[in-house]
Amino acid sequence: MTIESKGVDxxxxxxPTPVKRGRSSFVWLFNLRLGVGLxxxxxxxLGSFILPFxxxxxxxxxxxxxxxxxxxxxxxxxxxxxxxxxxWFLVFAIKNSLxxxxxxxxxxxxxxxxxxxxxxxxxxxxERIVMLFVDTFITIPLLPILIILGALIRGNTSFFTVGxxxxxxxxxxDARTIRAMALSLREREFINMARFxxxxxxxxxxxxxxxxxSAYILVGFINTVLxxxxxxxxxxxxxxxxxxxxxxxxxxxxxxxxxALFTGQYPWIVAPIVATVTLFLGLFLTSTGFNQAFASKRGxx
Amino acid sequence: xxxxxxxxxxxxxYLAVLFIGLTITFMLPRLMPINPVDGYxxxxxxxxxxxxxxxxxxxxxxxxxxxxxxKGDIFTQYxxxxxxxxxxxxxxxxxxxxxQPVSAMILNALPWTLGLLLxxxxxxxxxxxxxxxxxxxxxxxxAASLLEFVGIxxxxxxYYILAVTVLLLLAYIFPIFPLSPTFPVGQMTPEKLGMIxxxxxxxxxxxxxxxxxxxxxxxxxxxxxxxxxxxxxxxxLKGTSNWTRMTRYVFRNALLPQVTALALxxxxxFNGALxxxxxxxxxxxxxxxxxxxxxxDYNVLYGAITLSIIAVATAGLVIDLIYPLLxxxxxxx
Numbered sequence: 001m002t003i004e005s006k007g008v009d010x011x012x013x014x015x016p017t018p019v020k021r022g023r024s025s026f027v028w029l030f031n032l033r034l035g036v037g038l039x040x041x042x043x044x045x046l047g048s049f050i051l052p053f054x055x056x057x058x059x060x061x062x063x064x065x066x067x068x069x070x071x072x073x074x075x076x077x078x079x080x081x082x083x084x085x086x087x088w089f090l091v092f093a094i095k096n097s098l099x100x101x102x103x104x105x106x107x108x109x110x111x112x113x114x115x116x117x118x119x120x121x122x123x124x125x126x127e128r129i130v131m132l133f134v135d136t137f138i139t140i141p142l143l144p145i146l147i148i149l150g151a152l153i154r155g156n157t158s159f160f161t162v163g164x165x166x167x168x169x170x171x172x173x174d175a176r177t178i179r180a181m182a183l184s185l186r187e188r189e190f191i192n193m194a195r196f197x198x199x200x201x202x203x204x205x206x207x208x209x210x211x212x213x214s215a216y217i218l219v220g221f222i223n224t225v226l227x228x229x230x231x232x233x234x235x236x237x238x239x240x241x242x243x244x245x246x247x248x249x250x251x252x253x254x255x256x257x258x259x260a261l262f263t264g265q266y267p268w269i270v271a272p273i274v275a276t277v278t279l280f281l282g283l284f285l286t287s288t289g290f291n292q293a294f295a296s297k298r299g300x301x
Numbered sequence: 302x303x304x305x306x307x308x309x310x311x312x313x314x315y316l317a318v319l320f321i322g323l324t325i326t327f328m329l330p331r332l333m334p335i336n337p338v339d340g341y342x343x344x345x346x347x348x349x350x351x352x353x354x355x356x357x358x359x360x361x362x363x364x365x366x367x368x369x370x371x372k373g374d375i376f377t378q379y380x381x382x383x384x385x386x387x388x389x390x391x392x393x394x395x396x397x398x399x400x401q402p403v404s405a406m407i408l409n410a411l412p413w414t415l416g417l418l419l420x421x422x423x424x425x426x427x428x429x430x431x432x433x434x435x436x437x438x439x440x441x442x443x444a445a446s447l448l449e450f451v452g453i454x455x456x457x458x459x460y461y462i463l464a465v466t467v468l469l470l471l472a473y474i475f476p477i478f479p480l481s482p483t484f485p486v487g488q489m490t491p492e493k494l495g496m497i498x499x500x501x502x503x504x505x506x507x508x509x510x511x512x513x514x515x516x517x518x519x520x521x522x523x524x525x526x527x528x529x530x531x532x533x534x535x536x537x538l539k540g541t542s543n544w545t546r547m548t549r550y551v552f553r554n555a556l557l558p559q560v561t562a563l564a565l566x567x568x569x570x571f572n573g574a575l576x577x578x579x580x581x582x583x584x585x586x587x588x589x590x591x592x593x594x595x596x597x598d599y600n601v602l603y604g605a606i607t608l609s610i611i612a613v614a615t616a617g618l619v620i621d622l623i624y625p626l627l628x629x630x631x632x633x634x
Contacts, residue, residue, distance in 0.1 A: 135314060136321040138565055141613050143572035144590060144606040145329070151594040151602060152330060230459045234572075237461045238579050238591055252465060256580075261473055261480070269465065276462050284457035 034289030040282025044275075048094035059088035060246050068265065077267040081258040086267055090275055093246040097229045098279075100163050100247070104228035105221050107167035112174030113217055117205050119175070120182025131179070137172035143234065145169060150240030159242045166231050174220045178213055185209050215294035222287035226280060233276070248276050304625050304632055315618045322610040326603065327382050331375070338365045340597060341396065392604035397596045403604035406589060411608070413484075414585035417501055418574040421508035422563075428509070429516020430559060436517065437524025437555070438547045449521055455514030460573040464507045464580040471503060478503050484584050504581040511573055519562060523555035530554075557628050564620040567613050575609075 057064045063083035071078045077086035119130040149165055185191060185208075194208050229248065235241040236249025239257075243250040251272045260268040342361055346353055353361075373381075385391045392403035429452075436448035472480045482500035485493045527533065533550050541550075578587030586605050593601035625631040 132314070132317050133321065136318045139318050139568055139610075139614055139617055140322045140325070141568040141571040141575075141609050143575050144602075144609045145325070147575075147590050147594050148329060148599075148602050148606055151597065151599070226457060233459060234461055234576055238576070238594075240594060249461070252461065256465070261469065269469065273462055273466055273469075277458055280457035280459065281454070284453070288453075 033285050034293065037282050037285030037287075037289050040278060041286055044094055044279055044282065045098060048091050048098060051091050052095060055088050055091070056085075057088075059084050059092050060244060068263075071267060077271050078265070080254065080260075080265065080268050081263070082254065086271060089246050089251055090271055093248050093251050093272065094275060094279065096159070096246055097233065097248045098225075100159065100232055101225035101229040103160070104163045104166050104170070105224035107163075108171045108174060108224045108228075109217060109221050111167070111171040112220070113178055113210075113213070115171065116175040116178025117182050117209060117213065120179035121186055121205055121209060122201065123183075123186070127179075131176075134172045134175050134179070137169065138176065140169075142169050142231070146231070146235055147238070147240060150235055159245045162232055162235065162241050163228070166228050170224065170227060170231070174224065177216065177220065181213050181216060182209055185212055215290070219287050219291045219294070222283055222290070226283045226287075229279075248272055248279075307625060307631050308622065311618065311621045315614055318614045318617075319611065322614065323383065323386060323607065324379075326606055326610065327379055330599070338362060341365060341599075344597065386607055392607070393600045395593075395598055395601050397593070397598045397601070403600050406601065407586065407604050407608050410584060410586050410589050411612075413583065414574060414578065414587065415612075417504060417508070417578075417583065417585065418571065421505050421574075422512060422570055425509045425512030426516055426559075426563060429513045430520045430556070432513075433517040433520025434524050434547065434552055434555070437521040438528055438543075438551055440521070440525050440528070449517065452514045452517030452521065455510060456518055458511075458514075460507070460511050460576050461580065463511050464504075464577055467503060467507050467510070468580070471506070482582060501583065504577045504583050507577050507581075508574060512570065515566075516559070520555060520559060523558055524551050527551045527555045557624075560620060560624055560627060564617045564624075567616050567620075571609060571613050 061084070065075065065079045065083050065085060067079060067081055067083045069075050069079040075085050075087065077090065080086055080089070115130060115134070119127045119134075146165065146169070153161065191204060191208055194204050199207070232241055232247060233249025233252070236243055236247055236253050237256070239253055241247070241249060243253050252269065255265070255268040255272070258268075260266075342358060342365070345361065346358075390404050392407075394400045395403050395406060398406070432448050433452070436445045436452075439445040440449075468480070472478045479500065482503070483496070484500055485496055528551055533546060536546050536550050574585070575587035575590060577583065578585040579591045582588060586609065589601060590605045592598070593605070
């Protein structure tokens with residue numbers, strides 16, 4: 001799954017071609033970044049959503065196979081100390097992590113957009129109170145709160161409760177950025193024009209400001225997918241998520257708790273590391289690629 | 302006058318953040334469907350093999366509710382909670398290490414966390430900004446893009462992956478560092494200090510790597526934008542050297558948003574430090590939280606989270622109070 005990124009020379013990738021006009025070299029750069037990012041995402045996304053239909057058994061069931069088998073034709077990455085096929089566990093892990101990431105990002109984007117746009121556009125006392133909460137949520141370290149929640153609801157939680165909790169504590173960063181953009185748009189002429197023409201606040205927010213902010217919302221969405229996968233995996237690594245569900249974090253949790261390093265079971269620990277790094281690089285390149293493309297297209301920042 | 306208004310405003314925000322943060326911490330367990338007292342009584346029951354009489358259980362329950370501050374209606378509970386936490390700094394005893402008070406446990410672990418966290422953050426911030434500045438100022442050169450590529454590669458990698466990779470590479474494949482570190486306690490001697498330093502290097506490297514990537518990318522973007530400013534062009538036409546322009550013109554101005562960003566990202570940096578401590582068994586707040594979470598030691602968890610909120614908010618306040626020294630626009634308003 002890393003073939004696409006390996007095919008591109010990293011140095012060439014980050015260097016714009018020496019064209020005279022700066023703008024066209026910029027677009028070229030964006031194409032490559034976005035291209036590499038989207039390719040990684042497409043391969044991993046499609047792979048992890050289609051392959052499970054061909055899985056021989058549900059990989060989360062323990063003792064399906066002999067334990068600690070080496071890599072072979074039947075088990076591409078071998079089996080782990082729990083008798084699970086590592087390759088299939090990893091495929092399901094990527095699928096579950098991506099699904100959680102996308103669902104959380106949807107929730108976060110909706111909340112952040114509504115809060116950010118209304119605070120930035122309406123302004124006044126409303127904005128000050130909202131921003132106080134936004135700043136508080138940004139300042140409060142998330143992990144300790146998640147650890148307490150994890151300890152309290154451990155065992156009784158579903159995988160999606162974890163997602164809901166991440167939404168509740170994860171919307172503030174995006175709301176802050178969107179509000180800053182709405183703030184700068186508020187002063188533009190065409191907004192006044194719309195208001196003098198009799199458009200109401202909701203109309204202006206939805207029809208005049210939203211189209212400008214939507215580009216950032218897409219970038220923020222991808223970043224939030226990254227954030228959500230990361231947060232759930234972090235919780236799983238320390239054993240406070242639903243670790244029976246295969247995710248990119250729970251696979252490392254099991255590998256660490258069965259001392260895969262000491263027993264020399266490299267695939268168990270290296271495979272999820274490679275998969276996570278590739279996926280995150282794909283998400284990150286896509287988000288910065290979009291960002292650059294939009295920044296060069298429109299002067300909103 | 303400008304400075305005074307700025308400080309007052311920032312201090313107000315600090316108090317508000319603390320207040321809201323403590324309120325959330327207070328509300329969390331009460332909104333949960335699970336009662337920790339029940340859980341704890343169940344634990345005692347199973348340890349006593351179910352031999353406890355119902356009178357004994359009722360007595361334990363009363364004691365625990367007293368201990369947790371669960372007496373009276375929610376408003377009374379809230380007031381006594383604020384008084385205990387803010388004025389007395391008292392979180393009751395630890396269950397696992399009864400009767401050791403939670404506040405003492407946390408205060409013992411705090412220097413470890415602060416030492417590691419502050420050093421690593423400082424190094425990552427300085428190094429990242431230097432590399433980012435060079436990458437941004439010379440962004441038309443090929444080598445600069447290579448620097449940025451380091452940032453692109455490092456930034457999206459999550460803490461736990463970095464930690465496990467560093468462990469795999471530097472303790473297993475190249476056994477430079479111990480797989481399971483030991484941290485001596487008691488009277489400090491030069492050897493012990495050296496051992497602590499040596500054992501802290503792995504978590505330190507992880508934290509520096511994690512902060513490094515973001516600082517490179519952010520500083521690079523800022524430096525590129527600042528290089529396009531008219532005053533930098535003017536300085537170039539005036540005949541100032543590359544070095545002067547890079548340090549005095551671009552860096553001074555690109556630094557300000559980076560300081561603000563540091564203050565805002567402290568919460569995340571702190572999260573990373575906690576996680577690193579857990580993975581490397583480093584004896585800080587993070588390790589205490591992990592032990593407490595697995596053992597159901599809720600008093601310790603609440604103490605740790607309250608302290609985390611106070612620590613992060615205070616650090617943010619300190620950075621924001623330093624800010625006017627760097628930004629003359631606030632001083633001379």
